[in-house]
Amino acid sequence: MMKAASFIAFLSFAAAPSAAFVGRNNSPRSRVVPLKAFPYKIGAKTEGVLINNRFVVESLQKVLPKDVNMSEIDLLRFALAFPDEIEAEKALTNAIQWRQTTGKHIVDSAREAVNKATANGGWENDIVRDSAPHAHVINEFITPKAVITTSTEDGDLVYVIRASQIDDKEMMDKCTVEQVCDFFLYAKEVHNIVANQRSAKTGRMCSVLFANDISGVRKAPDRRFSKALTSSSDQYEDLYPSLAGPTMILNLPLVLQAFVGLLKPLFPKSVQERLVFKRAPVLASLKELTPLSQDPEIRLKFVREVKSLLP
Numbered sequence: 001m002m003k004a005a006s007f008i009a010f011l012s013f014a015a016a017p018s019a020a021f022v023g024r025n026n027s028p029r030s031r032v033v034p035l036k037a038f039p040y041k042i043g044a045k046t047e048g049v050l051i052n053n054r055f056v057v058e059s060l061q062k063v064l065p066k067d068v069n070m071s072e073i074d075l076l077r078f079a080l081a082f083p084d085e086i087e088a089e090k091a092l093t094n095a096i097q098w099r100q101t102t103g104k105h106i107v108d109s110a111r112e113a114v115n116k117a118t119a120n121g122g123w124e125n126d127i128v129r130d131s132a133p134h135a136h137v138i139n140e141f142i143t144p145k146a147v148i149t150t151s152t153e154d155g156d157l158v159y160v161i162r163a164s165q166i167d168d169k170e171m172m173d174k175c176t177v178e179q180v181c182d183f184f185l186y187a188k189e190v191h192n193i194v195a196n197q198r199s200a201k202t203g204r205m206c207s208v209l210f211a212n213d214i215s216g217v218r219k220a221p222d223r224r225f226s227k228a229l230t231s232s233s234d235q236y237e238d239l240y241p242s243l244a245g246p247t248m249i250l251n252l253p254l255v256l257q258a259f260v261g262l263l264k265p266l267f268p269k270s271v272q273e274r275l276v277f278k279r280a281p282v283l284a285s286l287k288e289l290t291p292l293s294q295d296p297e298i299r300l301k302f303v304r305e306v307k308s309l310l311p
Contacts, residue, residue, distance in 0.1 A: 039080040039242055042310060043154060044205045046073070053079040056088050063089050068096055073196040081241030095239050103189075103239075106133060106182060110189035125293070128190060133182040134175065141171035142183070145288035149191065152303045155198050156245065157191055157208045162289055164216030168225035180228040185239075192240050207245035209306060215251045215284050246310055247271055250280040278309045 040049055050057065050072065056079035057072060064070060075092070082088035099107050113131035117124045129139055146165035150158050172180070191208050198206040220226070236244070256263070260277045282298070282305045291298045 077242035134179040162213040168222040172224040210247040
C-alpha cells in the first residue's frame with residue numbers, strides 16, 4: 001500500500017504540465033479559468049480554426065499593446081480557450097503582464113535561443129539547453145537521458161519525461177524551487193514558439209503531447225521537486241492556453257493499472273479531459289531516452305507508437 005501511495009503521489013504531479021512559478025505577490029490578480037481544455041482536434045487546419053474564431057482574435061488584436069509582439073496564432077490559442085471575448089481579453093492581459101515582468105527574462109531567453117538554434121536552417125539543441133535559466137546547475141540532472149522533446153511525423157511536439165532517471169533529491173539540494181520552475185517554464189516557452197511557428201508555416205495546428213514514462217519509478221519524488229512542479233502547474237493554462245494536447249501516463253506498474261478509474265480524479269479537471277493511461281512497449285524498452293534523438297529508426301517507432309495511443 002505504501003508503494004501504491006507513492007506512485008499515486010507521483011502521478012498527481014507528473015501529468016500536470018509544469019509551468020511558471022508564481023509566488024503570492026506575483027500571481028495574476030484575477031485568474032481566468034479556461035472554458036475548454038482541448039478546444040480543437042489533433043491535426044486541425046490552422047486556417048479553418050482561425051476562421052471559426054476570427055471575431056475573438058480580432059478583438060484581442062485591438063487590445064494588444066503596441067510594444068507586445070504576439071502572432072495571430074498566439075492570440076488564436078487564447079480565443080480557443082476563452083470563446084467569450086471579455087474572458088479572452090482578461091486572460092491575455094494577465095499573460096502579457098507576466099511576460100513583461102516576472103517572466104520577461106524567460107521569454108527573452110527562449111526567443112533568442114530559438115533564433116540562434118534555427119539560424120542555419122536546422123535545430124541546434126545544445127544552444128537551447130545551454131540558454132535555459134540556471135542551466136549550469138540543472139543541466140547536470142535534467143539531461144536527454146530523462147527529458148527530451150521530439151516530433152511526430154505530422155509535426156506535433158512530444159515532450160517525454162522519465163522521472164526515474166532524474167536524481168531529484170540531489171538536484172533540489174543544489175537548486176531552489178523557483179530555479180527549477182523557471183527552467184521548466186523556459187522549456188514550455190520554447191515549445192510555444194516552435195508550435196506556433198509550425199502552425200503558421202504548415203497550415204496545421206501544432207500541439208504539445210505529454211508522455212510521462214513511469215518506467216523505473218519506485219518512490220514518490222523529492223517533496224521540494226514535487227512542490228516546484230505542483231506550485232507551477234496551474235499557471236500553464238494561464239500562460240499557454242490551447243497548447244497542450246493529450247497527457248499520457250505510460251507504462252504504469254501492473255499493481256496500479258486496475259485502479260486507473262480511481263486515479264483520474266486526483267488530477268486537475270483540465271488534465272482529466274486529456275488524460276490517457278497506456279502501455280508503451282517501445283518506450284519501455286529503452287534504457288534511457290537518448291536514442292529518441294540519436295537513432296532515427298527508434299524515434300520513428302516511438303512516434304508511431306505515440307500516435308497509436310492518442311484518443
